[in-house]
Amino acid sequence: MAIRSKLVATASTSAFAIALGTLAAPAYAQDNGEGEENNPTSVGQEDEVIVVTGIRASIDSSVAKKRASTSIVEVVTAEDIGKLPDSSIAETLSRLPGLATQRFDGRASKLSVRGLSPDFTTTTLNGREMVSSDNNRAVEFDQFPAELLSGATIYKTPDAELTSQAIGGTVDLQTVRPLNYTGDRFIVGVRGEINDNGKLNPETDDKGYRVNVAYIDQNAAGTVGWSLGYARMVQPIQEQYIHTWGYSNLGTEEDPAFFIDGIKPYVKSNELTRDGLMGTLQLEPKPGWTIAFDAFYSKFADDQTLRGQEIAGYTAASRDILEVEGGVVTQGRWNGIRTMSRNDFSDRDSDNFAIGANGTFEFDNGWTLELDASHSFANRTYQAYETYSxxxxxxxxxxxxITYTLGGSNGLTITSGLDYADPAVWELGDNLGWGGGYCFPEFGWQCDSQDGFVNEETSDDSLTAFKAAARKELESAISGVSVGAKYSFREKEHTRFGQFLTLRIYPDTLPIPAEFLLPATDLDFLGLGGSISYDARGIVDSGVYFTTVENERNRLSDDWSVDEAVFNAFAMADLDMDLGGIYLTGNFGVQAVHTDQSSLGYATTESGGELIAQQINKGDEYWDILPSTNLIFEVADNTKVRFGAARVLARAPMDKMNASRRFDYNAANADETDILQSPWSGSGGNPNLRPWRAWQFDLSLEQYFGSGGYVAIAPFYKKLLNYTYDELTVQDFSGVVAPGPVQPILTQGLVSTPANGEGGKIYGIEFSASVPFDTFTEALDGFGFIGSASLTRSEVRKTADSDPEQLPGLSREVINGTLYYDKGGFGARVSARHRSAFLAESFAIGLSRQTTQAKGETIIDAQLSYDLTNAGIEGLTVYLQGSNLTDEPFIQYYNDDPTQFRHWHTYGRNFLAGATFKF
Structure with a gap:
């Protein structure tokens, strides 16, 4: 794609991730993927060369590209197909300046850019916007095998040609273009993996593997090229997990004593199986004419087994405070407490597919025409089963x-007296009275027929796009102009509902059938001992339960679709001029964007005891004008100053744009006259919700030195013009008949829906550096350091009078660093990435999403590699890799108080050993 090629080729403000992607590079002159050798430097006689390869060659290449870039970007590139070392591209991207990922089930999944949550980052594949298997816009990057990608570019400053922009940034993933290679190549990689937590659930595995194969070739004339790739991953994740229900103050406001309400200690085992396919056909029928067809497919299955106990504080006859520290009961005892055993499983299956065709045609009159068509879809099914004993x-x-004590490597420990693994004591059935199919309103929710529960969720997302653009090269200070248009149509459908499981022999309980019993699950990591274990999948399939829909109103209100038709017209001019000794390049331009959005959903309520459901189809249309400029001033031979300014937008999360609404009635408030205590209430989405809009300003000062060395300082400022928050509005319920004989006094109530709020600002500064130590002395040849630090602040308000809000996904400090050695075929590196506290996303009841405060974390990885060319085996590289070497927990907590932890996840260390072979 001629028009976009200059953007794809731009360089990173840090060579950090590029180094990671090329650690296993052989120690001889390598083809760089474009038919050229990697910067050999001649010394002495003509046939004597010093060849810089591996990490150092990648750093040199990235710095050279950085000096020619027209936007402020981050780039990660693979030295060759299959050479990115991480399990997914998410792990690699998390090491770039200003980027951070949240761990979910022990793996990096979604990406935050410059403090904005993943929903405000747009992801493209080969320049085309990708849909999401999530229930919102955020792309789950663990769906993409790193082995099938040639690189990724993160645009922090847009230009007018970048039609898929976002306030956070745009992440463009790239697959290979086979005609950029000379000759054919066949690459195979094999890795074995083990988790040091071992098998926490008896029927699961702590070992996995990864294999990848790729073939790239072209015809003798170099006019037809093709590439094919396949990657498979089977990854074990073994997790120890403790969840606390909350904290109740048993003291006074002046002298508090926050006592834990309950505990859920679990061991959780995930087996992730991912298959990825990539294929490209590229044609050059004549010089300057290129046509490419490419396809990408990823199938992802996550099978989870979870076992443990529900320690229900509300069932205790009494509670004793044994020790208080800082207002929190650090040691307490429940007397006469009851628990319920959990044997759960879930299956999450996702499919992602993208196909595209692109043609660029250069004409003799200086014009270039680009045509592009693409389609992508993602679908996900998620079933989560709970079974109780x-x-x-x-x-x-x-x-x-049961006595609990806060502290230790898992957050807390307990002592108890009951045998939780004895099948003579524990039978299938409900122990805590959690509602169920036989619970009617007159009985309240605390019934006893919920012997299990099923949550089911589906998401289908599709996007079709067409683009046409033309470019004219000029010989003046305006070196070129581009114009074009793009049309895209996106549709996302979502469903979610819950069902009670009740034993067919209810109200009796059922002894666990002997054929389904398993060895006890070990909960000794917090002191509980063994917990009853059985094959929950087998028991569910045996048909011992019947199901009842939890709530038909909930099911209908979570059944919605959102459509978006977007037309984008753009024009841009490139700059190339001398300003009295200061060389200026860059661009300026504008986009005009028309959006037609709508949503189909249901409004549900009850009148006279009967469910009333009304289908709703609403939406909005609007224009946005988005100017932008990127200016690069070369103030000296080795010094550049970059400036970017743009008006940008990020579309609202789709679950907030849905048209569904649910209205509720609380009979206990029938006599109230204050609308704040009205018996009527409701909640739902807003199909008229507008995007987040912002003005952003970026500056980058870059100083280069030596071979592959530089430092960069990049301050940025984003002025948010609006902000999405939940607003309470008055709804008239006249004509709705309340259930029961008494009708309420009030006929109005408050309904919560998303709205566009006041806005605010996000600002910060990023530091990055690449320092080869041979800059100081030849004795340190091969050693070097790459690192970055990002400091970000925000001040965003719902309304002009409200207090500032904390933005989800924003860490005030993000720090990355790698110390490496690369010489003579031997490579070694140790990497650390740190992010400070942030609002993290997690699951709540019924698969709904919520944000909770997460503690800061530091992840340390390391890798060793050796190229066996010097041993006579050309093309073979072996390596050993370890991740999460300090077994860093992922911790979320209540009330902005780290001592009141909510979730405590410990994932263990993963070790990999493997080899890549290229011939």
Whole structure:
């Protein structure tokens, strides 16, 4: 793509991730993927050369590209197809300046750019916008095998040609173009993996593997090229997990004593299986004419097994405070408490597919025409089953005295007296009285027929796009002009509902069938001992349960679709001029964007005890004008100053744009006259919700030195013109008949829906550096350091009078660093990435999403590699890699108080050993 090629070729403000992607590079002159050798430097006689390869060659290449770039970007490139070392591109991107990922089930998945949550980052593949298998816009990067990608570019400053922009940034993933290579190549990689937590659930595995194969070739004339790639990953994740229900103050406001309400200790085992396919056909029917067809497919299955106990504080006969520190009960005892055993499983399956055709045609009159068409879709199904076992239905069995103590490597420890692994004590059934199919309103929710539960969610997302653009090269200070248009249509459909599982022999409980019993699950990591274990999948399939829909109103309100038709017209001019000894390059331009958005959903309520559901189809149309400029001043031979300014937008999360609404009635408030205590209430989405809009300003000062050395300082400022928040509005319920004989006094209530708020600002500064130590002394040849630090602040308000809000995904400090050695075929590196506290996303009841405060974390990885060319085996590189070497926990907490932890995840260390072979 001639028009976009200059953007794809731009360089990173840090060579950090490029180094990671090329650590295993052989120690001889390598083809760089474009038919050229990697910067050999001649010394002495003509046939004597010093060849810089591997990490150092990548750094040199990235710095050269950085000096020619027209935007402020970050870039990660693979030395060759299959050479990115991480399990997914998410792991690689998390090491770039200003970028951070949240771990989900032990792996990096979604990406935050410059403090904005993943929903405000746009992801493209070969320049084309990608859809998401998530229930919002955020792309789950662990769907993409790193082995099938040739690189990625993150645009922090847009230009007018970048039609898929975002306030956070645009991440463009790239696959190979086979005609950029000379000759054919066949690459095979094999890796084995082990988790040092071992098998936490007896039928799961702590070992996995990864294999990848790629073939690239072209015809003898170099006019037809093709590439094919396949990658498979089977990855074990073994997790120890503790969740606390909350904290209740048993003291006073002046002298608080926050006591834990309950504990869920679990061991969780995930087996991730991902298959990825990549293919490209590239044609050059005549010089300057290029046509490319490419396809990408990823199938992802996540099978999870979870076992443990629900320690329900509300069932305790009494609570004893044993020790208080800082207002938190650090040691306490529940007397006469009951628990419920959990044997759960879930299956998440995702498919991602993208196909595209692109043609660029250069004409003799200086014009270039580009045509592009693409389609992508993603679908996901998620089923989560809970099955319970009891010591006596509805809190009738034996109780226990349990003492908890906060602290330690897992957050807390407990002592108890009951045997939680004895199948003579524990039978299938409900122990805590959690509602169920036989619970009617007159019984309240605390019934005893919920013997299990099923959450089901589906998401289907598709996008079709067409683009046409033309460019004219000029010989003046305006070196070229581009004009074009793009049209895209996107549709996302979502469903979610829950069902109760009830034993067919209810109200009796069922002894666990012997054929499904498994060895006890070990909960000794917090001191509980063994917990009853059985094959929950087998028991569900055996048909011992029947199901009842939890709530038909909930099911309908979570059934929605959102459509977006977007037309984008753009014009841009490139600059190339001498300003009295200061060389100026860059561009300026504008986009005009028309959006037609709509949503189909349901409004549900009850009138006279009957469910009323009304289908709703609403939406909005609007224009946005988005000017932008990028200016690069070469103030000295080795010094550049970059400036970027643009008006940008990021479309609202789709679950907030849905048209569904649910209205509720609380009979206990029938006599209230204050609308704040009205019996009527409701919540839902807003199909008229507008995008986040912002003005952003970027500056970057870059100083180069030596071979591959530089430092960069990049301050930035984003002025948010609006902000999405939940707003309470008055709704009239006249004509709705309340259930029961007494009708309420009020006929109005407050309904919560998303709205566009006041806005605010996000600002910060990024530091990055690449320092080859041979700059100081030849004795340190081969050693070097690459690192970055990003400091970000925000001040965003719902309204002009409200207090500032904390933005999801924003860490005030993000720091990355790598110390490396690369010489003579031997490579070694140790990397650390740190992010400070942030609002993290997690699952709440019913698969709904919520944000909770997460503690800062530091992840340390390391790798060793050796190219066996010197041993006579050309093309073979072996390596050993370790991730999460300090077994860093992922911790979320309540009330802005790290001592009141909510979730404590410990994932263990993963070790990999493997080899790549190219011939």
């Amino acid at each position: 009891t010591s006596g239905r509805g809190q009738t069995g034996p109780s226990d005295d």
